[in-house]
Amino acid sequence: MQVLTPEMMKKCDQATIKAAYPEILLMESAALATAKMAEEIIEKEISFEYKSELKLSFLIGQGNNGGDGLAAARILKNWGYQPQIVLTCSPSELSGVNALNFKLAVLNKIEIYQFEQLKTKEFISLIKQSDLIVDALLGTGIKGQIRGSVKSIITLINQQLVKKPLTLAVDIPSGIIAANGNLAGDALKADYTVTMAAYKRGLLLYPGKDYAGKIKVVEIGIQSETIQENSDQLKVFNQQEAKKSLPVRKNNSHKGSFGKLALLAGSPGMTGAPILTAKAALKGGLGLVYLLTAAEIAEMTAAQLPELVSVALPSQAGLIKETAAAKILKFTEKVDLIAAGPGLGQDKGVKTLIENILKESSLDLILDADALNVISDLELLKNYKGKLTLTPHPGEMAALTGLSIKEINNNRIDIARKFAQKYQLNLVLKGAATITAAPDGRAYINLSGSNGLATAGSGDVLTGLIAALMAQESDNFRAAALAVYIHGRAGEFAAQANSDYAMIASDIIANLKKVYQELQ
C-alpha cells in the first residue's frame, strides 16, 4: 500500500475530479467512510442504549477536511445519532463543497456552534461531555504553525482536559504535518484515524505516528492506478506484504540450500554481539553460520552456541589484524554471503580489513555497526562488485552522510532513498519507523515494532535476520524489508510477554517462531 505526500494526494484528487468524478462525490465517499468508522468505534468502545443519547462532537475547520466532517455529521444524523458541530469560522467564510455541506447540515437540523461565540467554559464542558470527538479541523492542507481558532481549540483540549474523550481524526490528526509527521506547534491526539485513499507520510513518521492511534485507510473512489501514477513507490511493509514475501522452503533440501554465512564479528569486550547475530540468523532459517572472529574469543563463542562454527583470525589486542584479509577472502569462497560489523571494534586494522572486502569480494555483503563506522571512502560502496546492504542507525547514517542526527530523523525517507540510489545499495535506516530503500528507488516504511526494540543487541539480531532472509530469497531488498518486519513483529510478541520495559534482545530471537507461525 502506497504512502503519499500532501502534494501527491492533491494530484490524485485533482486527476480523479478531472476524469469526471465530481468533487462533492469524493467528499461524500470520504464522509461515508468517516461515519462508518465512527459507528464502528462507538459500537466497540461505548456502551449505550439509544444512539440518540450519545454526544458526538464534530470539530470543523474551514477547508475540505472540515467539509468531510460536515458531511459525516449529516450522515450520522440520518442514521439516528445526534451529532453537534463546532465551527472554527463563520458560515459565510465557507465556500464550494464545504458551504454546500454546511447548508445540508442546517437542513438536517444538526446543532451548530461557532467556536468564537462560545465561552471557554461552555466549550470545555461540551468537549468533556462528548462520547466521541471527530477531529475535522485540519487535514493535508495545513500550512505553517497552527493559528487562530484551530490553535485555541487544540490548546484548550490539550491543556484543560485531564481525561480526553475518545477521538477520531479525519484523514490526519489536526496539527500534524502530513509531509513529515512533525508538529505544527501542537496537535490533537487521536485514538483512531480514518485516512483517505492512501497512507500519508505524517501518519507513519514520528511524532505524527504517536498522534494517529489506530489507522484505517479507506477507499473513496480514487483508482489504484491513479495512486500508483502519482506516487513515488514508497510503500508500507505490513503483515500482508510479509505474507507475500515469505520465502517458500523446498522440502528436498540440505543445510546448504538455505545459505552459508560468513559472519565477521566480535572482539573480547563484545562477545555477545556475534552470538546474537549468529543465533538470529540460524533461528531466521539460515543453514550454516561460520563466525570469523578474533583468536582470543573464538573458542569461547563456539562454546556459547553449539550450532556455530567458529574460526579464529589473527588479532592484536583483541581486534582482528588487517593481515587476516587474505584468510577471510579465501574462506568466503565457501559461503553464500558475508555479514560484518557486530561487536567488531574499530581501529586501522579493522578499517583496512573492511576496505579489502569491499575491494575484493563479490558476494552479497551486509555491513553493520563497526563495519560501517570505519568506512570513509564512499566510492568503495558504489564500486562494490556484489550486492551490498547497509544497516545504519541514525548516528551511523549521520557519520556516513556528514549530516546531523536531527537532519537524518527529520527527513529519513528521502535521505535513505537518495543514498541507496546514489551508492547503488540496499539501505536499512533503523530507528522508529525503519526505512528500507533499494538501489532502484523502491522503498518501504516498516509498520511492525515496539519501543522495547530500542535495547542493546537489537541491531545485532536484525543483521542476523537480514542475512537469513537474504540467503533464502533472491531479491535482497525484499529480504531486508521482510527481515525488518519480522524483527519488529517478534519485538511486539516479546513486549507482550515481557513488557516493553523488561524485554531484551534475546527475547526478540525467542519470539521469531511466533512470527513465522503467523506468516505461514
Ligand SMILES: NC(=O)C1=CN([C@@H]2O[C@H](COP(=O)(O)OP(=O)(O)OC[C@H]3O[C@@H](n4cnc5c(N)ncnc54)[C@H](OP(=O)(O)O)[C@@H]3O)[C@@H](O)[C@H]2O)[C@H](O)CC1
Ligand atoms: N477534493 C479533495 O481535495 C478532497 C479532500 N479531502 C479532504 O480534504 C483535506 C484537504 O483539504 P484542504 O482544503 O486542502 O485543506 P485542509 O482542510 O486540511 O486545511 C485548509 C484550511 O485550513 C486552514 N489552515 C491551513 N493551515 C492552517 C494552520 N496552520 N492553522 C490554522 N488553519 C490553517 C486554511 O486556511 P487558509 O487561510 O490558509 O486558507 C484552510 O481554511 C484532506 O485532508 C481530506 O480530509 C477529502 O478526502 C475528499 C477529497
Ligand SMILES: [K+]
Ligand atoms: K483532521
